[in-house]
Amino acid sequence: MSTVSRDSVREILHAFLAGRGLRKTAQRDAIIEAAFATNEHYTAEELLTMSRAIDTSVSRATVYRTLPLLVESGLLRELDFGGDTKIYDPNFLEHPTHNHLVCVDCKKIVEFEDPNMELLENCITRRLGFTPANKRVTIEAHCDEFQSRGKCSKAANSAR
Amino acid sequence: MSTVSRDSVREILHAFLAGRGLRKTAQRDAIIEAAFATNEHYTAEELLTMSRAIDTSVSRATVYRTLPLLVESGLLRELDFGGDTKIYDPNFLEHPTHNHLVCVDCKKIVEFEDPNMELLENCITRRLGFTPANKRVTIEAHCDEFQSRGKCSKAANSAR
DNA sequence: ATTCGTGCAAAGTATTTGCAAAGTT
DNA sequence: AACTTTGCAAATACTTTGCACGAAT
Numbered sequence: 001m002s003t004v005s006r007d008s009v010r011e012i013l014h015a016f017l018a019g020r021g022l023r024k025t026a027q028r029d030a031i032i033e034a035a036f037a038t039n040e041h042y043t044a045e046e047l048l049t050m051s052r053a054i055d056t057s058v059s060r061a062t063v064y065r066t067l068p069l070l071v072e073s074g075l076l077r078e079l080d081f082g083g084d085t086k087i088y089d090p091n092f093l094e095h096p097t098h099n100h101l102v103c104v105d106c107k108k109i110v111e112f113e114d115p116n117m118e119l120l121e122n123c124i125t126r127r128l129g130f131t132p133a134n135k136r137v138t139i140e141a142h143c144d145e146f147q148s149r150g151k152c153s154k155a156a157n158s159a160r
Numbered sequence: 161m162s163t164v165s166r167d168s169v170r171e172i173l174h175a176f177l178a179g180r181g182l183r184k185t186a187q188r189d190a191i192i193e194a195a196f197a198t199n200e201h202y203t204a205e206e207l208l209t210m211s212r213a214i215d216t217s218v219s220r221a222t223v224y225r226t227l228p229l230l231v232e233s234g235l236l237r238e239l240d241f242g243g244d245t246k247i248y249d250p251n252f253l254e255h256p257t258h259n260h261l262v263c264v265d266c267k268k269i270v271e272f273e274d275p276n277m278e279l280l281e282n283c284i285t286r287r288l289g290f291t292p293a294n295k296r297v298t299i300e301a302h303c304d305e306f307q308s309r310g311k312c313s314k315a316a317n318s319a320r
Numbered sequence: 321a322t323t324c325g326t327g328c329a330a331a332g333t334a335t336t337t338g339c340a341a342a343g344t345t
Numbered sequence: 346a347a348c349t350t351t352g353c354a355a356a357t358a359c360t361t362t363g364c365a366c367g368a369a370t
Contacts (some may be wrong), residue, residue, distance in 0.1 A: 246360095
């Protein structure tokens with residue numbers, strides 16, 4: 001489903017693990033498998049469910065312990081839209097600079113990429129005497145469809 | 161200390177409370193007083209401490225119950241830089257469109273404003289079929305000073 | 321008088337951690 | 346054999362909530 005194959009994801013992670021003297025385990029593989037089987041965002045709990053569908057032996061603790069590894073290796077991005085739970089975005093390998101728009105009305109999350117934004121952020125950062133590392137833009141907005149019809153045709157994304 | 165006086169802040173909040181049939185209380189006033197006595201960011205717990213310096217009777221629960229009111233009334237902005245605790249920014253009245261740069265090395269938070277950013281965000285939002293509501297840009301970056309000297313002269317901001 | 325707000329302490333909830341057993345290299 | 350990883354359940358830590366009393370309108 002993704003242009004970056006799951007195999008290459010696994011290779012990247014294995015390289016990352018190896019470089020840190022960490023080990024390859026069945027549970028971690030199941031979690032990776034689950035984490036990149038979708039383009040949707042998900043919570044830790046949802047990832048646990050998805051991982052268990054692949055390997056019943058995956059525990060909540062392991063998911064919570066593996067998520068930071070995936071984030072540090074750059075495969076997964078942690079997002080925080082203000083809810084109680086962090087949500088994870090598996091689409092950064094394909095679209096490393098994408099940002100998010102969250103519909104205030106229907107909670108739908110729209111991903112977008114914009115080179116001008118990218119450029120502008122870099123300029124601002126340098127002007128302030130810094131070197132860019134991570135940039136996050138989150139736009140909350142009302143969808144016009146909701147405004148006129150009182151309802152969105154787009155289903156709300158499950159990710160809180 | 162701020163160009164927007166604390167009195168006008170109190171007026172805005174009282175209007176907000178009145179419009180909702182909510183009451184004016186000594187504790188809420190103390191919390192407001194504390195909340196806008198500084199331009200620094202703070203956590204709920206820090207606001208509790210500051211409020212108690214003004215009125216000993218302020219309880220933690222009241223702070224936690226008042227914060228959402230301040231946020232909804234538009235006086236205060238809730239920020240989330242990924243830590244465990246939310247942090248609050250009292251500078252949005254004076255600079256409604258400002259954004260944040262967080263130094264990865266020294267944790268310092270730099271506020272910045274940029275009209276081009278503002279413009280670009282609006283364009284992108286409209287192009288996607290939405291009407292802008294809230295926009296947040298967070299840039300994580302390395303400060304050049306840290307890079308060259310291994311240390312920042314700027315003290316790390318206390319806000320996590 | 322009525323309704324709202326408060327403090328306290330208990331509850332809630334996402335996440336983290338200690339430990340002994342099991343797995344990996 | 347040495348060291349990492351796991352699952353379980355207990356522990357954390359921030360925030361929320363129930364309740365009875367007190368305060369504001």
